[in-house]
Amino acid sequence: MLLILEQLLNGLQYGVTLFLLAAGLTLIFGIMGVINLAHGSLYMIGAFVGVYFGAMTESFVLGMIAAILGGAAAGLALEALVVRRLYARDHLDQVLATFAVILIANQVIVLLFGRQPLFAPIPEALSRSIDLGAGLQYPAYRLFVIAAGLGVAALLYVLINRTRVGMLVRAGSTNRDMVRALGVNIRALYTAVFVLGAVLAAFAGFVSGPIYSVEAGMGERIILATFVVVVVGGLGSIRGAFIAAMVLGMIDTLMRGVLPELMRLVLPPSEADALSAGLASMGIYLVMALFLLVRPQGLFASGN
């Protein structure tokens, strides 16, 4: 029972991380029509920049700020140099160009930081476990991540639904041409959306640092799961991304937590672990495949 509760909370934490990435990705696709494979690289850059500066200044908060600023800078640079040229291109070119960016980004990180994972410390204040009642002790840091993630989700909700910029974003994701016809500076809107996505990804990367390892290629591991979330949620829909992220995050975590126990009942330990790790990894993809059989456009399809 306790195990299940703990796994649920872990699932929530993973789901929130997925959402931060998926929100940016789905916005970038919904509004600009660009498939950004390199979104995971922004996640990685946020983690490295934040952890590095955090270590240098010995302040978690300063590290977080550095991560956000670094993410924004990286996003700006990426948009100006590469993504801008992809708006008019077909998906193949977008996939190839952003794939190339992944290659470049990974190697640059290796050049700067080496191949060994970077140690990302948990700040003092959050390093205890909190008693959640019913005998469940849960790491404070993970609770922080959940809270931060949900907080950002709430901010995003307000931004998208209550501000003028948000209205443009919503309009843009269903009808790009109309927004242009309204005389809005499309260039600025696109850049703003991309940078927003980059910042979300960088933030996610930084807060995930202590939980998952900070190394080159970390983005690719989570970006595939992010794509699944985006496709299931519906390309262009933040609401869909949220629901899908939560559900898929839970499913994935529960499978990883529960399957090894089940497998060990029938198989020898090392084989059971390998098989259950594999099956758990396959899990969300299978869910996606089944889901798309029934509803190819995802939960909430946008007009684009």
Added chain:
Amino acid sequence: MMPVLSVEGLVKRFGGLVATDCVSITLNPGEVHAIIGPNGAGKTTLINQICGELRPDAGHVRIMGEDVTRLAPHRRVRQGLGRTFQITSLLSEDTVSMNLALAVQARGAGTFRLFDRFIGRRALWQTVSALLAGTPLEHRAEVSVGDLSHGERKQLELLVALAREPRFLLLDEPMAGLGHVESQEMILRLQETRRQIPILLIEHDIEAVWALANRVSVLVYGRIIASGTVDEIRCNPEVREAYLGDEQAEVS
């Protein structure tokens, strides 16, 4: 005689908006039945439901008596539906003959061999030449579609639809964007075409409608408000009212 196309009580709603309001249309052998109406009347929605790109909320579509309401678009084509698009939809990288060849190839059961030589299929290409003979595109056979004029593309659009030997044609504004001379040419072509197969003509160009149609139905806000012969429609006061301020051409 059985109608070639029969649309019965078609209804389509988008949220609170009723785009198609219990529309019934028939197309009989040998006739040209024109559908006219102001912009926003729901012509596109209607066409999409007839062709299968949109599912109606209620009602039926029958081709040669067969209920096709649940059939996918390509299967309705196999039942005899042929259509043109308002904005020409051709293979722009290919030549005029290649476009026609693929239409001819589509006739019949549509099976094809894996390792034949498409260009080497003499009978097929002879058919293509025969189709082009006597048409304005006769000497433009090897021109790439991208290099054709707008009028030529409209002509090709019609030819391609015919090349497949459908049972009837649904023409979506074949006159759209044509200048005066090209319009006359197109009307001539359509006069010839109507002798071969029945046509459901969706058009804005009133002159063409008066010149070609046997029957006319008027679609306004998703409803057929009037249906009858050309003369009946020309004199119908409701129709005039619906068109006032919407059509520049005088409705008489």
Added chain:
Amino acid sequence: MTSQRVLIVLILILGCIWPMIANALGQTALVGLATRVLIYAIAAASLNIVMGFGGMVSFGHAAFFGVGGYAIGILAAHHGTDPLFGLIPGTNAFLIAVPVAMLLASAVALIIGSLSLRTGGAQFIMITLAFAQILFFLAVSIKAYGGDEGLVIRRPNELFGLNLRDRATMYYVTLMFAVAFFAMVWRLRRSTLGAVLNGVRQNERRMVALGYNTYAIRLYAFVISGAGTGLAGALMANALRFASPDMLHWTKSGDFIIMVVLGGLGTLFGPLLGSAAFLVLETYLGAWTQYWQLPLGLILLVVVLGTKGGIMRLLTQVAGWFVRRLP
């Protein structure tokens, strides 16, 4: 002679004498490299069928490559010992194992294709990617067949008593398959199916309006493409005597796409040139620096953003320039 025929003859001659050239240069490793170039060329040419002729961007072709490779590996593992699932005997016979590998790859392509082709555009890309990942994780998780360390194949398949361990022999066997495969692709391209597929790529709506079942047509092409990629995987398993989960990883799918695009999307020889360019870059950049993916990424970025038509376009332009100047 047209410039294309000249090119074909030149390439064939080069292909036939390649091991001799390599020996003359004292670089026997070039033979193994050429074998891999040909194998990847087959895979890229298969992908080109759906991407170049059919207009579908599949990010999951590694799945078929891996299925082909593992089929050889698993059949070899059960050769001479217990049968697979207690029913299916293993085999070391090339002429049985390779067709089985292709068949399996086709079956997987049928499953993946029938599901993925219901979508299009960006969804298609991501779904194909996800399906390949499913297979990747499956391969990693089954320790009996090597898990994440991969499956060693003790002996290459039996083919008329030929010693496939010998680099030159394996090379010539691969060359024969490559020539046969490219000939098949050439015929496919000019067949009715090729013309129809080309039509579907250009304007699906028009083809539907003509009555073509575009879903079925795309599926045919996808399955053929899967079979070809499976063949490449089977050959690779023989050449390396190894089947690894890497064959199924999405970055392998990415490599295939790069090869097709570098070489010239939709052209006949593009996949061969792209495969050669990619492997040469990988080998020589790799020897120069461990960070070779950085210049590769930069080159790719420049090619994608800057040019259209890849190497093939460049070469045909150069070749055309030469042909025009012939007396």
